[in-house]
Amino acid sequence: MQSVVVVDYGFANLRSVLNALECFEISVSVAEAGSELKGADKIVLPGVGSFDAGIRELRRRGHEEALAETVLDKKTPYLGICVGMQFLYEGSEEGVEPGLGWIKGTVTKFPEGPGKPKVPHIGWNAVRKSKESRLFNDLAEESDFYFVHSYSAPVGGTDDSWVAGICDYGYPFAAAVEKDHISATQFHPEKSQLAGMKLIQNFLEI
Amino acid sequence: MTVATKHRLIATLLCYRGNVVQTRRFRPTNMVGNAFTAVDFFNSWAVDEICVLEISADDSYLDHFLEVVHGLSRRCFVPLSVGGKIRDLDKVREYTRAGADKVVLNTHAYQSDSLIEDVAGSFGKQCVVVSVDAAPNPDMPSGYEAVIARGREKTGEDVNTWVLRAAQRGAGEILLNNIEHDGDKRGYDLSLIKSVTAVSPIPVIAFGGVANWDHLVEGIEVGGADAVAAGNIFHYTEHSTKKAKEHMAAQGLWVRDSTFYKVDMPRRPTYQPY
Numbered sequence: 332m333q334s335v336v337v338v339d340y341g342f343a344n345l346r347s348v349l350n351a352l353e354c355f356e357i358s359v360s361v362a363e364a365g366s367e368l369k370g371a372d373k374i375v376l377p378g379v380g381s382f383d384a385g386i387r388e389l390r391r392r393g394h395e396e397a398l399a400e401t402v403l404d405k406k407t408p409y410l411g412i413c414v415g416m417q418f419l420y421e422g423s424e425e426g427v428e429p430g431l432g433w434i435k436g437t438v439t440k441f442p443e444g445p446g447k448p449k450v451p452h453i454g455w456n457a458v459r460k461s462k463e464s465r466l467f468n469d470l471a472e473e474s475d476f477y478f479v480h481s482y483s484a485p486v487g488g489t490d491d492s493w494v495a496g497i498c499d500y501g502y503p504f505a506a507a508v509e510k511d512h513i514s515a516t517q518f519h520p521e522k523s524q525l526a527g528m529k530l531i532q533n534f535l536e537i
Numbered sequence: 538m539t540v541a542t543k544h545r546l547i548a549t550l551l552c553y554r555g556n557v558v559q560t561r562r563f564r565p566t567n568m569v570g571n572a573f574t575a576v577d578f579f580n581s582w583a584v585d586e587i588c589v590l591e592i593s594a595d596d597s598y599l600d601h602f603l604e605v606v607h608g609l610s611r612r613c614f615v616p617l618s619v620g621g622k623i624r625d626l627d628k629v630r631e632y633t634r635a636g637a638d639k640v641v642l643n644t645h646a647y648q649s650d651s652l653i654e655d656v657a658g659s660f661g662k663q664c665v666v667v668s669v670d671a672a673p674n675p676d677m678p679s680g681y682e683a684v685i686a687r688g689r690e691k692t693g694e695d696v697n698t699w700v701l702r703a704a705q706r707g708a709g710e711i712l713l714n715n716i717e718h719d720g721d722k723r724g725y726d727l728s729l730i731k732s733v734t735a736v737s738p739i740p741v742i743a744f745g746g747v748a749n750w751d752h753l754v755e756g757i758e759v760g761g762a763d764a765v766a767a768g769n770i771f772h773y774t775e776h777s778t779k780k781a782k783e784h785m786a787a788q789g790l791w792v793r794d795s796t797f798y799k800v801d802m803p804r805r806p807t808y809q810p811y
Contacts, residue, residue: 350614522615
């Protein structure tokens, strides 16, 4: 039975992600410190909360080093969710701390103002596949997922070779990224019903 | 370019003394059964959100309710809103820890000067749904007065000014109900919904009185609601949420596509009849 480790950095409410993972025939555990990522077959990093506070706590708990060792060196499959996707970039307009920097580019805030979409972007929106990916395997060309966020990686503003799914909210942004064994979604698959559960199953099959 | 999100269909469960009930004019009428069966039922995979509210008169069933919320969150893979007896941040923490994505505030949001700000400050605006109950009152500019304590207490304030104040304090959404339409099968009070959606800077969820699928469509097309909620109608009808959703899509509403994907979830908890 494969072992899936969920990274805990103290801010995210892990309950929904654990609820979703626990539906599958896998062993699920929570890593409060980096040392507990060793031996994971898959790593999931859920996220809510602010960029700076989150990434500082990831560093303080030794998760950054452990992620480099497991995901970058040992090629352990990684799924980041929401802020867990934003951490992969070089930084975010939300804060001053550098991100993990695995993907080139900076996460930016949705502009606010008359005629602009409401911020935060909350609710169900369509995601269209922008390349072949394992994450969207067997999902329709366009499926609806649940979003809650104010920051995103705009298409064209970051390394587009990563982008696996695009959502439009005022402008197109990266709803999901994937390269080799590293993947992440801006939306919440654990709250996106069957399309989300299908995507989680796809990740577990990587 | 998209400037909004899709219209949502929300299934509402009312828990009274540990059971799911139907209500009419805010009074429980009959027991529908167990919350878990109801949610498994809603999970004909078409509903976009589930809202569960504890409506017992006193606090004696809150521990049981917390277990219900926890159980619901384990089998519900859409956003879950939870309300009932929220007076302070501790209750919000209990509900979110049990799996709530949003909390629904009502009477205490009105009575307290800081509850909405406190919850929004700690959990974010997206977590705060303010449930606003209205009763017709021709003396109010909008024709509706805000009422609290499940309709038993009048506030003397126009429903529109309460909605604006709640939004300013940090509410993320308004759940709007006319107490006289609750369980009355007349459809939503469209003039109330129109009046509130005209002034509200935040999304409004229409609730109360749905007896057929056209009522859901009217709530959005005529009332201007962002999302539509219903409770009673979903009980007893097989595949009810799926049919409701199909009807909304057929009427041209921009709703979530609920394509069925086969996902093998061997450990997903489901209701086991005894």
